[in-house]
Amino acid sequence: MSKAVSQAVDALRQLIFSGSLSPGSDHLEGELAEQLKISRTPVREALLVLEGQGLVTLRPRKGARIRPVSTTDMAEIYDVLTELESLAAADAAHAKLSRARLWPLFDAIERMDKALARKDRESWALADDDFHSALVALGNNSRITMIAQMMSDQVRRARMVTLHMRPLPTRSNDDHRAVADAILAGDAETARTLHHAHRRAAKKMLITLLETHHLKCV
Amino acid sequence: MSKAVSQAVDALRQLIFSGSLSPGSDHLEGELAEQLKISRTPVREALLVLEGQGLVTLRPRKGARIRPVSTTDMAEIYDVLTELESLAAADAAHAKLSRARLWPLFDAIERMDKALARKDRESWALADDDFHSALVALGNNSRITMIAQMMSDQVRRARMVTLHMRPLPTRSNDDHRAVADAILAGDAETARTLHHAHRRAAKKMLITLLETHHLKCV
DNA sequence: GCATATATTAACGTATACATTAAGCGCTGT
DNA sequence: ACAGCGCTTAATGTATACGTTAATATATGC
Structure with a gap:
């Protein structure tokens, strides 16, 4: 995992754990890229990692959903x-x-x-x-x-x-x-x-x- | 995970389990992309997934190493x-x-x-x-x-x-x-x-x- | 007036172009 | 001859452009 990607992972984790990205909410790749001031590519890669960790689910055209824990x-x-x-x-x-x-x-x-x-x-x-x-x-x-x-x-x-x-x-x-x-x-x-x-x-x-x-x- | 990426994941898993990609060997993104007839982008994403599953380790400039199991x-x-x-x-x-x-x-x-x-x-x-x-x-x-x-x-x-x-x-x-x-x-x-x-x-x-x-x- | 089909659009998925970086190699100077 | 410096180069990492697709809205026909 490259530097920028792991930074993006960390940043997104931060946002998730702080509640800024609330459970159940959807977020488009483009919006997240804009917020983090990077392009969509590293955002996509970061989201894939987070999906692997079970923190988000990726759904085409709906963006990344912050996984609620039931x-x-x-x-x-x-x-x-x-x-x-x-x-x-x-x-x-x-x-x-x-x-x-x-x-x-x-x-x-x-x-x-x-x-x-x-x-x-x-x-x-x-x-x-x-x-x-x-x-x-x-x-x-x-x-x-x-x-x-x-x-x-x-x-x-x-x-x-x-x-x-x-x-x-x-x-x-x-x-x-x-x-x-x-x-x-x-x-x-x-x-x-x-x-x-x-x-x-x-x-x-x-x-x-x-x-x-x-x-x-x- | 998109269609092409999951196909790439499956293909790579196949290659790994069949032994075509032997444990410990290194493989550049470009080579794998060429073999699978797709561009580097989906290959990268597939490799990230496989890294998350513990099947490969990604090292800059060395390519993806098929993880040997000790x-x-x-x-x-x-x-x-x-x-x-x-x-x-x-x-x-x-x-x-x-x-x-x-x-x-x-x-x-x-x-x-x-x-x-x-x-x-x-x-x-x-x-x-x-x-x-x-x-x-x-x-x-x-x-x-x-x-x-x-x-x-x-x-x-x-x-x-x-x-x-x-x-x-x-x-x-x-x-x-x-x-x-x-x-x-x-x-x-x-x-x-x-x-x-x-x-x-x-x-x-x-x-x-x-x-x-x-x-x-x- | 409602349903269906089509067009528009917005987001994703992929490819490609470009920047960055580190490894290897050769050159030069001592 | 050897050490150190810099250049070349090859591969990654990032950005962007383009194609694809699905959702929404609108228009048309029944």
């Missing part, structure tokens, strides 16, 4: 993340890593603690993302890393909606700590099981929130 | 498939599907039996693919379906090497039948566990074969 989409995504992150946790434990190597995990947990103390949901969400991506990285499977990143991107957008609906996730960090401890102890099966349960609970919470949200919106 | 790549891929297919098996069982809905599964098993009786490894491989993709489809998670397809594509290439090295996989079909029966019985945990074990065994076998193959080649 409740069933979220369920699918969480199921994938549940399995793959749990494997990563098991693999990380199996690797018998030093405490130093696990620093990103414990650091994220600490930041979540602090954010919770300040009732700062945004900071908590960022640290939570960091925990999960650090966990996946420790699993040392590049395909899982890539897939998890794609899926997390889509989750992130839905969380914008739910972040302020839910109670402060104070108990969630107990889960994180337990998983990290199991990994440090080299107990693969415990790490896997705990993380699996953690993700399943998170899924259930999110789905419930989204459903009540949809009820309010309709 | 032993560690195969290990990564099998780990992903193991987790996601096992979840699909569990979900399929949970859905309490009728025997009619499970026909693709049992049909694939039957075809594998026949192929084994004829010692026809190619037919067996095709039916095995069918079994696994049918299983994933029954899981009813579009993301898992997509990921599994991508990963299977890469497995398929490596199997060309190993297909004639291994003993006829006569016992493998017992696994398949047990998984299918568990799904039919609606026993999710059994289906999951059995399939998980099946895939882990397959991974171990494949890795061993690839390693001895590399030894012979070096």
Whole structure:
């Protein structure tokens, strides 16, 4: 991927995640090219990449549609993340890593603690993302890393909606700590099981929130 | 993705899977365009898609490199498939599907039996693919379906090497039948566990074969 | 007045022309 | 002879021009 194209990808991702390009909206190649001050060619290539990442769908003469993530989409995504992150946790434990190597995990947990103390949901969400991506990285499977990143991107957008609906996730960090401890102890099966349960609970919470949200919106 | 581009994608995939474009080889956009009798633009777009699918890597001035799949790549891929297919098996069982809905599964098993009786490894491989993709489809998670397809594509290439090295996989079909029966019985945990074990065994076998193959080649 | 056919147009899809860049090669100077 | 500089060149990356197609609107016939 060339420089300008990856810049375009980044710019479009930014616009999508910031909500400037809202889910469900259509955007013509020409308009996007004009906005980004480049020609249609790199825009087309960027859109193809984003389509591959599941962020947009390309439809002839309708432009690029920013893909809305439905409740069933979220369920699918969480199921994938549940399995793959749990494997990563098991693999990380199996690797018998030093405490130093696990620093990103414990650091994220600490930041979540602090954010919770300040009732700062945004900071908590960022640290939570960091925990999960650090966990996946420790699993040392590049395909899982890539897939998890794609899926997390889509989750992130839905969380914008739910972040302020839910109670402060104070108990969630107990889960994180337990998983990290199991990994440090080299107990693969415990790490896997705990993380699996953690993700399943998170899924259930999110789905419930989204459903009540949809009820309010309709 | 437009018609010509998807034709180009299909054509290139064909060339890759048939071995005409051998792993590790480099190919300039211009050459490929000439071969396919189209201009560079759709070729570029097709290559971007294939890069997203992990089949090629694009490097400026070196052309598109057909990605070789190393032993560690195969290990990564099998780990992903193991987790996601096992979840699909569990979900399929949970859905309490009728025997009619499970026909693709049992049909694939039957075809594998026949192929084994004829010692026809190619037919067996095709039916095995069918079994696994049918299983994933029954899981009813579009993301898992997509990921599994991508990963299977890469497995398929490596199997060309190993297909004639291994003993006829006569016992493998017992696994398949047990998984299918568990799904039919609606026993999710059994289906999951059995399939998980099946895939882990397959991974171990494949890795061993690839390693001895590399030894012979070096 | 409605339906159908046709014309217009706007957006996409493809080709091509042009700019950019990096790799290889040769030249020159020490 | 060797090192460093610059030129050539070939391939990519970007822009633009052109062909294609589908949607919309209008006109005509029933």
